[in-house]
Amino acid sequence: MPIKTLVWGENVHEQENPVVAGLYPEGMHATIASALNEDAGIAATTAVLQDAEHGLTEERLAKTDVLVWWGHAAHGKVEDAIVERVQKRVWEGMGLIVLHSGHFSKIFKRLMGTACSLKWREAGERERIWVVNRSHRIAQGLGECIELPNTEMYGEPFAVPEPLETVFISWFEGGEVFRSGLTYQRGAGKIFYFRPGHETYPIYHNTEVRQVLRNAVHWAHNPAPAWTAIADAPNVPVAAAKEKLVQKGPRLHRDGEEGLR
Numbered sequence: 194m195p196i197k198t199l200v201w202g203e204n205v206h207e208q209e210n211p212v213v214a215g216l217y218p219e220g221m222h223a224t225i226a227s228a229l230n231e232d233a234g235i236a237a238t239t240a241v242l243q244d245a246e247h248g249l250t251e252e253r254l255a256k257t258d259v260l261v262w263w264g265h266a267a268h269g270k271v272e273d274a275i276v277e278r279v280q281k282r283v284w285e286g287m288g289l290i291v292l293h294s295g296h297f298s299k300i301f302k303r304l305m306g307t308a309c310s311l312k313w314r315e316a317g318e319r320e321r322i323w324v325v326n327r328s329h330r331i332a333q334g335l336g337e338c339i340e341l342p343n344t345e346m347y348g349e350p351f352a353v354p355e356p357l358e359t360v361f362i363s364w365f366e367g368g369e370v371f372r373s374g375l376t377y378q379r380g381a382g383k384i385f386y387f388r389p390g391h392e393t394y395p396i397y398h399n400t401e402v403r404q405v406l407r408n409a410v411h412w413a414h415n416p417a418p419a420w421t422a423i424a425d426a427p428n429v430p431v432a433a434a435k436e437k438l439v440q441k442g443p444r445l446h447r448d449g450e451e452g453l454r
């Protein structure tokens with residue numbers, strides 16, 4: 194069974210900026226999905242901000258193994274109820290890949306719990322993405338680094354929590370460095386942040402970047418059944434304890450009572 198992957202794009206600059214439209218005539222989400230669909234083990238479809246419920250209905254998310262997120266100009270237009278819905282699916286085990294300017298998306302900030310801020314500069318400078326975790330699933334098929342001739346710079350400090358793993362570190366022509374490939378886990382869901390992807394450069398046409406995207410989908414896929422009860426907080430009655438217990442002292446709640454939230 195191929196990994197059911199949904200590529201979400203805000204689809205704003207493709208419609209408004211002629212440079213971006215020229216690079217991505219069908220939208221960045223379509224180009225990213227085409228990279229994923231080069232792998233027979235992945236079945237990628239797309240959704241955009243402008244779709245009803247942003248294309249992220251309960252039903253569609255329930256059928257999604259890995260969600261890929263690209264947003265920049267319209268983070269604030271993503272409805273909070275849908276962000277909450279996506280967060281719950283990540284907790285249940287859906288993989289999430291957040292790309293480039295998605296560092297400031299509501300979903301990423303919510304899952305990280307930090308400012309997610311960074312430095313930036315749009316000078317079309319060279320980026321060298323060093324593979325610092327050579328045996329990682331996400332780095333398979335790559336050499337020691339990826340060279341991108343023209344990129345937007347993102348510089349440290351990147352205000353995110355300490356990651357589980359650092360897969361890539363970027364060097365920029367202007368001298369800054371940045372942790373470009375970071376992994377996290379939230380609940381049962383695996384999260385990968387990948388830096389490249391500024392919309393005025395052909396980043397998602399780059400062969401090695403496309404390889405990283407495919408690798409990341411395989412890494413983020415959790416084949417276990419969805420942990421749908423992850424947000425439940427059940428009371429365990431005294432009589433239902435694994436070992437025999439005698440009630441001691443006063444209590445606030447009755448056996449089996451719904452907890453406070």
Ligand code: ZN
Nearest residue numbers: 294345391392
């Ligand atoms: Zn950018």
